[in-house]
Amino acid sequence: xxxxxxxxxxxxxxxxxxxxxxxxxxxxxxxxxxxxxxxxxxxxxxxxxxxxxxxxxxxxxxxxxxxxxxxxxxxxxxxxxxxxxxxxxxxx
Numbered sequence: 774x775x776x777x778x779x780x781x782x783x784x785x786x787x788x789x790x791x792x793x794x795x796x797x798x799x800x801x802x803x804x805x806x807x808x809x810x811x812x813x814x815x816x817x818x819x820x821x822x823x824x825x826x827x828x829x830x831x832x833x834x835x836x837x838x839x840x841x842x843x844x845x846x847x848x849x850x851x852x853x854x855x856x857x858x859x860x861x862x863x864x865x
Contacts, residue, residue, distance in 0.1 A: 774839075775809045776803065776805060776806075776809075776821050776824075777802055777805070777839075778801045778802055779799060779800045779802055780797055781798040781799065787830050795832060796830045796832055796833065797830070797833055798829075800828055801826065801827065801829065802826070804825060807820070807822045808820055809821050812832050813829070813832065815829075
């Protein structure tokens with residue numbers, strides 16, 4: 774895993790340029806390998822460090838959806854955040 778990114782499945786353009794069906798728009802939110810090259814470089818973005826907190830195009834076949842780990846609020850309360858939906862679980 775090189776980065777953790779938010780995927781915009783419904784986006785059809787990136788910076789007013791149409792995206793092909795095999796590419797999605799993402800925002801790089803966390804870096805795992807800071808000097809790794811992005812799969813679709815541009816004049817401004819070559820490494821994932823350049824892409825941090827910006828919109829970039831990413832090939833669909835290189836994206837793996839991973840479940841978010843629970844966020845522990847207290848001893849018996851967990852939040853799961855999945856695709857803009859927050860689920861709250863109380864553990865008794």
